[in-house]
Amino acid sequence: MSKNSSTRRLWEAKKGEHLTFLHTDSPLLSLKLMEMGLFPAAKFRLLKRAPLAGPLLLELADNLQQLAIGPAEAKKIWIQ
Amino acid sequence: MDTVTNKQLNIALLGPPNVGKTSLFNQLTGLQQKVGNFPGVTVEKKVGKIQLQNLKGQLTDLPGLYSLFAKSPDEEVVIKALDEENFDALLLVLDASHLERSLLLAQQALAMGIPVLPLLNMLDQAEGQGFQFDTQELLPLLGQEPLRINARQGLGLDQIPKAIDQLLSQEAPSANTDFLALMKSNDAAAQLKDSQKRLEQIRPQLEKARKKTSTKRSWSHFLDQWTSHPIAGYLIYLTVLFGIFQLIFSLADWPMGLIDEGTGALASFIAELLPPGPINELITEGIIPGIGGVVIFVPQIAILFFALSILEESGYISRVVFLMDKPMRFFGLSGQSVLPLLSGAACAIPAVMAARNISRWRERMATIFVSPMISCAARLPVYVILIALVIPDGSSWGFGWKGLAMLGLYLLGVFGALLTGLALRFILPKKDQNPFVIDLPSYKWPRWQNVFLTAYQKSKSFVLEAGKVILALSILLWILGSYGPTEAMQAAEERAQQMSQNESELAQNMAAQKLSASYLGHLGHAIEPAIRPLGYDWKIGIGLLASFAAREVFVGTMGTIYSMGSEAEENTLIERMRAERFEDSQKAVYSLPTGISLLVFYVFAMQCMSTLAVVYKETRSWKWPLLQLIYMTGLAYLLAFLSYQLLS
Incomplete structure (x- = not known):
């Protein structure tokens, strides 16, 4: 999947949809996500987006942990 | 028995945020604690005296962090403290409900060469999510079996002295020099590679140590459907805000009156006690009213922080950060600016200090800059007397003009702060790219x-x-x-x-x-x-x-x-x-x-002046308080001039 279609997939994903996180282009963001529990190949559920195209709210399938990711950061995420 | 723990030890508490470190610190030190700053910076440093069985010494509560690869000023302080403060041992608090990431931090801590005692906390929460643990399987990752504790209830803490004793009687682990060099570098790619390598070791072992018997959703998930809802979420937030302000203004009134009368009585008493003269006047007309002017706001500040602490302890504040991030970003601020700006309604000093938790430099500076525009408690007496003086009695649509004027002044401050933030968005450079990723911890009853x-x-x-x-x-x-x-x-x-x-x-x-x-x-x-x-x-x-x-x-x-x-x-x-x-x-x-x-x-x-002094301490530069003084006073002059000229 290309970067554009990956981004589109994340932004068009419906509330509650299950997705798989692959990687990001930014080492710093990758590191931060990893430290907070979103590891490569981790499965997550898209809970919701904050109003006005704000952060995304994800729930990690592994332990039901919730993470909010800024909109700019979400654009750098590759998913499947 | 003469053991190593009969001497005074220097111990630090390390762990990710929301892992129960503060509860453990309070359990171990009680009220014997001091809050100060780490040297050279204003990141809060809590130090307490610990005395548990034969374990005696000093316990430092380090700010929570997910990794030893620092990305914010708070995290840099932890690295510096670990490097320079010669801790005898680290109490590493692991979050059983997020064990994978806790183990990543544990692996890094072990690589520092400081004896580490792992404590497995929040087991009740993890078990509530359907996990079961075989802690012996964590031995290869941690070098020892972690102690099972419940920091909120104080359970399992009596095992700590004996475990420390055993830990310190063993040979200290050797430091990994490559890791120490990597910690101090800013090479995110190399740091990422190191973390990935560690995770590859952690994951298979964790599968043996942790079994998922069922998937249970907690009441926290149910609450989140409402608190982060695009409409209900904001309504709940506004209701909470209104409740806090109601609480501040209704409860603080009585103690503030008492303090006011008390300082007046003290000044009169001292005026009669001391012989008349300049010393008498200095104390009774300068020092006592001056100190009284500060102390009188303590009830409002205590109530505000009591309420904000409940919001933080319960985990609600993270939901506010999530909800408010986008609207605040438009104004050059961030969701993390909400807490400091709320504090500003009592006093700009704690507001400026609270801004240190904002991860990005530009948003942190913008928050510090605009916080004093939020109408603080000290403005209230000025507003009250001037409104009584110039705003006529009367009402429109059931709202009194004087009340509306007061509301208008508060809103004027908020708009001023937001518009200034918007201007700063285009003026201040983006100095760092610290990503916005926040954890939303499960809701908990406040301790x-x-x-x-x-x-x-x-x-x-x-x-x-x-x-x-x-x-x-x-x-x-x-x-x-x-x-x-x-x-x-x-x-x-x-x-x-x-x-x-x-x-x-x-x-x-x-x-x-x-x-x-x-x-x-x-x-x-x-x-x-x-x-x-x-x-x-x-x-x-x-x-x-x-x-x-x-x-x-x-x-x-x-x-x-x-x-x-x-x-x-x-x-x-x-x-x-x-x-x-x-x-x-x-x-x-x-x-x-x-x-x-x-x-x-x-x-x-x-x-x-106090706010200017705190801004100087927080920014470590006179540039910011001076700019703030010139900008705010200039803006005040200009708007006051326009108001007078247009109305007269």
């Missing part, structure tokens, strides 16, 4: 010991921080207001005697005439040409100068200028101010245009 301790420590820190500056300025202002050129002061005394018919009048007139002839009075006259376009006379000028240290001083100064003395009733002061006329035109000084102009001036003017 009341933590809530009370936070409210106590924040109030104490406010009194100490603000108190020092206010004390110094109170003395300076008292000197400037009590002394003046000898001839002018003698002439003032003669004038007061000629004007007065009895002793009471003499005392009042003497105070007013001497203030007018004092150095402060001279300053007031000197700035009159500059403030006249705003509708102010030299007496208001004195009030503005005197309240530079703290805004609430304005009311007291007006009382002195209009010969009221300290026992004056507010209503009488308002009457005197209402009757005041300009010397040349004989027009009323406190007309609607002047009153509105003065109110607008107080919304924006940077009249708080």
Whole structure:
């Protein structure tokens, strides 16, 4: 999947949809996500987006942990 | 038995945020704790005395972090402390409900070469999610089996002394020099590679140690459906905000009145106790009212921090950060700015200090810059007296004009802060790219010991921080207001005697005439040409100068200028101010245009030395407080000028 279609997939994903996180282009963001529990190949559920195209709210399938990711950061995420 | 733990140990608490570190720290140290700062920075450092069985020494609560690869000032402080403070051992708190990431931090801590005692906390939460643990399987990752604890309930803590004893009787682990070098580098790619390698070791072992027997959704998930809902979420947030402000203004009223009366009584008592003279006047008219002016806000600050601490402890504040991030970003701020700006409604000092948790430099500086524009408790007495003076009684659609004016002033401050933030968004450079990723911890019942301790420590820190500056300025202002050129002061005394018919009048007139002839009075006259376009006379000028240290001083100064003395009733002061006329035109000084102009001036003017001092400490530069002083005072002048000119 290309970067554009990956981004589109994340932004068009419906509330509650299950997705798989692959990687990001930014080492710093990758590191931060990893430290907070979103590891490569981790499965997550898209809970919701904050109003006005704000952060995304994800729930990690592994332990039901919730993470909010800024909109700019979400654009750098590759998913499947 | 003579064991290593019979000596005084230097121990630190390390762990990710929201792992129960504060609860464990409070359990282990009780009230024997001190809040200070790490050297050279204002990141909060909590140190407590620990005495548990034969374990004695000092316990430092390090700020929570997910990794030893620092990305924010708080995290840098932890790395520096681990490097320089020679800790004998680390108590590493692991989150059983997020064990994978906790183990990543544990692996890094072990690589530092400091003896580490792993403590597995939040098992109840993990078990609630359907996990079961075989802690022996964690041995290959941690070098020992972690102790199972419940920090909130204080369970399992009695095992710590023996475990520390065993830990310190073993040979200290050797430090991984490559990792230490990587920690200090800014090479995110290399740091990522290192973390990935560690995770590859962690994951298979964790699968053996942790079994998922079921997937249970907690009540936390149910609550989140509402608290982060696009409409209900905001309504809940507004209701919580309204509740906090209701609580502050209804509960703080009574203790504030008591403090006010108490400082007045103390000043009178000391005035009678000491022989008359300058020392007596300095203490009773300078120092006690100055300190009282700080202490009087403690009830409001304590209640605000009590409420905010409940929101933080419960996990709700992360939902607010999530909800508010986008609208705040538009104004150059971030979701993390919400907590500091809320604190600003009580006092800008804790607001500026709370901004240190904002991860990005630009948003942190913008929050620090705009926080003093939020109307703080010190502005309230000024607003009250000026609104009573110039806003007529009456109502529209059931809302009283005076109440609407008060609401309008608060909103004006908020709009000013947001618009300034918006301007800063285009002016300040983006210095760092720290990504916005936040954890939303599960909801928890607040632990009341933590809530009370936070409210106590924040109030104490406010009194100490603000108190020092206010004390110094109170003395300076008292000197400037009590002394003046000898001839002018003698002439003032003669004038007061000629004007007065009895002793009471003499005392009042003497105070007013001497203030007018004092150095402060001279300053007031000197700035009159500059403030006249705003509708102010030299007496208001004195009030503005005197309240530079703290805004609430304005009311007291007006009382002195209009010969009221300290026992004056507010209503009488308002009457005197209402009757005041300009010397040349004989027009009323406190007309609607002047009153509105003065109110607008107080919304924006940077009249708080303590805030400037704290901004200097937080930014470690005079550039920011100076810019703030020039910008806010300039904006206040401009808007006050426009208000007066348009209304008159």
